[in-house]
Amino acid sequence: MLKRFASEAMKPTIPVSSWIERPGSSAGQSTIVSPMNSFATREMKNLFGEKLFSFPKPVELIQAIIEQGAPEDALVMDFFAGSATTAHAVFTCNAKDGGNRRFILVQLPEEIEKTSAAYSQGFKTIADLAKERIRIAGKKILGGECHIGWKKDVGFRVLKVSTTNMKDTYYRPDSLSQQGLLDSAENVKEGRTPEDLLFQVLVDWGVDLSLPISRQEVAGKTIFFVDGDEKHMALAACFDLDIDEAFVKQLAEYEPLRVVFRDAGFASDSVKINVEQIFAQKSPNTEVKVI
Structure with a gap:
């Protein structure tokens, strides 16, 4: 966050990139320019037909973050994936400028309430919803205008954290x-x-x-x-x-x-x-x- 005096902000050249803009000379205050959460909810409805996730992040907001901080070959990480807005935003950025950004999303398999619309559509966890959102968003972006140099890669791989595949060793x-040895033949x-x-x-x-x-x-x-x-x-x-x-x-x-x-x-x-x-x-x- 950058604090500036009003007199400094009136200079013709301000060599600082910021999302904070003055909406008008008579407004008297600055505002953060970003889509509202209600816009993100409409995006989810366009993808799934109804509201399935509370307080999703707007794709345009995450896209703006990526464009400012992630070059065309960047790896974007989101440790709280939620509805997978970040994956959607990465696809959008790549389709726009032909980049080859990749993403890693992390989401616990948090259970969805059985009374929710998402559960009625067959989603048992937030992770399930996120995976389907990535699939739908990828198909939608491929159906729109894309940069001529984009590889049109909207694939992704799902990995789950688990224990080792090898049997545990309990004995010296x-x-x-003898029976223990026979049981250990397959490790x-x-x-x-x-x-x-x-x-x-x-x-x-x-x-x-x-x-x-x-x-x-x-x-x-x-x-x-x-x-x-x-x-x-x-x-x-x-x-x-x-x-x-x-x-x-x-x-x-x-x-x-x-x-x-x-x-x-x-x-x-x-x-x-x-x-x-x-x-x-x-x-x-x-x-x-x-x-």
């Missing part, structure tokens, strides 16, 4: 029973999907979570390729069972920077032992990981 090695928690394992690996390795991910079938096995399917991709992952040396050799032909397998996925101990040697011969720059 010398206190384990991944029940109910965890290959996608769960993949994103844990991405986090552990510090790989950008927004990179493109493709799924392909090779020799009857499912492989996740991160950052395209060309040579020198960021990562290749296979969490299937019964992995043999023939399959490992095929995978090595892709020469990924990193490759990851499931510890219990190898057909035999000899295959597990030979994996690093196979990649050392066929793709020496590949880092091998087993979880």
